[in-house]
Amino acid sequence: MDHVLSALHERLGTLFGDRLVVLAGGTRLSSRAGELHQLGARHTLVLSTDDHAPLHDSQVARWVPLGIAGGFVAVEQNRLTRLLTSPPGHVRDVLADFDPRGEALVISTPYVHTPEFAGRPVLNARRPEWVELENKTTIDALWDELSAPRAPAVVLDLDFEALWAATLELDRGAGVVWSGDGPAINGGANFVRRVRDRAEALEAFEKFAPKCHFVRVMPFLEGIPVSVHGIVFPDGTAVLRPIEMVVPRRAGQARFLYAGCASYYDPPTRIREEMRNLARRVGERLRETVDYRGTFTLDGIATADGFLPTEINTRYGGAMVCFEDALPQLPLSLVQVALVAGHDLGVSSIEFEELLVSAADGYRHGTVGANVRAVDQDEVVERPIVFTEWSCRFAHPDEAPHGVLRLRPSPLGARLELDFAAEQLSPGRPVVALTVAAFALADQEWGTALGPLEPAVPVDDEQITAPVVELDAVTA
Template identity: 90%
Template structure:
């Protein structure tokens, strides 16, 4: 495998070397600009939705804040799409100054579907037929085509009585889940609601009817929400390791809290293989039917019955940062851009898979956090924390912390973040109970107002979270 990284870097260098590149929105932009510079890009223009440019080398990148950050991903993406489609005078002037001949390559966000920007090609623009596959109300047909086990589900229009009848039919005793879909960008559990009674049905209906065209109803599935990524190459599909979707439940409410992702959790071996096998079949089907290239996510629940899929996202998912950090010398997001644009990476899908899975199994990380509206801090506060049994507290000066809890300013009010120390966690355990405990501490000490939360329940009986002995007692 020693040849894989050099081969990838050489091929990416042929695409980006001696070229002007425009990064039109996105995340980790400083890292992307640095990677482009190492690959030989002549210069990079960063058009950022963040109003605050980080420290950067002007010889590497020119940084231009767009001033369109909205906090919510959907808001930012809609504003950015309008800007790409019809750039205003200021942006046109910046582009003309940076790239007077109009030859620059453009890299959009992972949601990008606009094929060009002021006459310049957007390399990673998603095709309409790829975007359509994210529809949560039509995806069950794909599971049936692939003979994949799935939970029973029905799709209804925005008719409250019809949705309630479907709820009564499918409820196994723990309620059902309504998943809406329609023209709005859908992610982070925006249009997902748990319905256990008529009042929750009314609450969910009021939210979904304003944003969605259809609603899928399926039984509530107990277990850990998990995702597995596939990367479609011309010769096959590279399949990565499972990632936990950290999704606490709001006690007494129909809503869920999407709090990020983490790679610490290991589902039972049989479920890991079920996930990876299905992801490979999905990738091959996408390649055959819509000529798909690049990354997709296969999401579902690790239940006592096995892995039950719920949706796919035909884009580079946010949890790919777990793999970026596991192998930082590989410009993974730029490899995604090259694949979507139809370029040969010079390595096989199985070589790519072995490289990334091995790295990510050996290096665990997480990106856990939540938006907060109850407070509006003017500066960042951060405290080390330890976990004891099922609770979290601030660490004493003489203790080794298990992580850090941070509250920082955000366009929405504040952003609450939990960083975990990998060497203080027992591998294999889910992160969601840690997030619930830490967020309860933040509510108590910083008045963050997230409210009572409950963790998802792992498949194996008796599995909670456990910590190494330093800093706090172990939990069972």
């Protein structure tokens, strides 16, 4: 597939070659400066929400901290949106010095929906009709439109007794899940709660009431949370391999812990194909109805009833790092920017799909971690670890580690990170149980106080039943 890579580099060069580029966002976005330089960009200005300058070549990029780091993604992104919409004087001065003629191209975070920045086009800005599709309380209409199997659900406003009645009606014995339509940026299970009794319902209601307008109630689904990415091209939708969403449950609580993503897990073959087929249909529908371009994620649960979808995210998701690392010679995030900007990439969706799926099936990766508030960390501490089935301990000096557990400084106190040694893992198994074991070790040895966690339970081929379509859901 070398010819596909060559074609992509050539076409990206026609977009960024000999251009000034402004990157407005965090550390991950800042790393694109080197890729832009390789594509022929004249110079890059990095306006960073991260106050700590990365190592960089001043001939390649100029780095300027914005001083608006917020810790939480939603807080930081809201501050960045205000800055892009109404840049303060010192930011305008920096822009004028870097780009006096106002001709630079601007790239911001995957969440951005601001079309321009001080008169300069934001290439990857999302259209309002694309952003609206992320609402968890309206997405069931899309599944029905596409004849996709799904769990029954009801959408209600903030009426506790009505929500409790729906909870009793939809509970299959394991409780239900409430999903709120929260702020524009609603990720990391912020407004998702498992409800098994009236006390948990009251706790969830108190959390949702100040921030949400509607709540979706659906049965709790046992299985591994999974996501599949689609990338919409002008000629079709490239569909990638499934990715495990690492989401342990907090034992005895209604909350979940979103701990990142990993590509080690191989769902049963039928579920993989169900996911990829539905993602292709979703991508084509998005292209037909809202002229969508670029990456979206289709999220759901790999259950004994097959894949049951829960939401889509119409943006370049964090799990795309699994594909970036599988094919590092391809500037994948810049492909996303070019597609959203309507730039011709010179390759077909099928060629792109074959390139990425082949690379990602052959190279497994994970980005697993959690924010820690109980520890105020001022230096990086890391130790190699080994797993014994589902338990975890620090590795002895003379044994090959199965991964590395790390605690590093963070604006929220500390960040706990888990890196796996792919060659030491059992092929195809989810990593959520390993994550639970490693985080328990961190609680014990480093006082991270994440608390008792429970893993999601995977299904195998023998457990999968024939697909069931449930369209008799209650509607509000």
